[in-house]
Amino acid sequence: MARAIDTSTFIEGGIPVESYLINDTANLSNEAIIDELMQQYGEDVLKLVMQYVHNNSVAEDLTQEIFVKCYRALPTFQYGSSLKTWLWRIAINHSKDYLKSWYAKNVEAKDDEVFMKVESSHSVEQEVIQQQEDADLVKAVMALPVKYREVIYLCYYEDRTMKEMADVLQINENTVKTRLRKGKQLLKKHLEREENG
């Protein structure tokens, strides 16, 4: 099976994960590809989902579903984009579908674990100013509306370029820039308000 491969893929920890994955893809079963993806990106996907849903067990369930979804969709993957980008798109869409679902809005009245964790972690070590500042920052970011939160997350947590962000979110690069700017303004306002009382 000959597949055209985009070589401008990601390099993680110095190892070009994609290329080594792809070189052998012809010989790899779909199960093995999913295994490899879980090995390489399981944690990153879980955190990405957590950023959307703010609940650990929901994020874990969704992440597992995402890999199953990937497996089912693998026969239709065109190898025109990188596997990682493709995985991220599925993860982002799946998370947003969940947020929009009737279930998420009506049934899951769970506590927001992200905020709980942030609270508890700084109450233990609150003598350190830096930690207080970290906690404030995370809280402010996680309280942003989804469309600003996701760009801030991808930019500052995952260190993505504008182009990559536009790619995984499937929106225009200029839209990414606008949302990033707006997101930072909102953050600044929020943090200043917090610090001034």
Added chain:
Amino acid sequence: MDDRLKNLKTAMDRTAFSGTKFTEQHKQHVQRQLNVDELKKMILSLLFEAKSGIEITQLLHVRGVQDVVNNEGMIYSILHEQENDGLVLASWNDGVKRYELTKAGKKQLQQEGHVKLTLKERLLGVRMHAE
């Protein structure tokens, strides 16, 4: 603002993401799910001609599908599910319940690319060569 955001990764790992781990258990859960998925497809691919549950089980045994060796009940629950989804049609004949692919079942199999049908097979709607 930019300077503070540069700290976001460390800050989040220390707070919001503490305890957020993709474990071996999660991995295994996905792998089990994939196996069930494979099994579902395999069962569908056997049903171009009507077969009873016992025949399906035997065929899967011959192929050495590990998941069903000690868990034959699984086959019936999958068949039941597929019947409900309209992918297979069950009919009683001489006291034996046989299952066969419906049009929707054939379509799904083809879409998954699991079984490549020749043009002739597609026209006739039958499978010419058993695997």
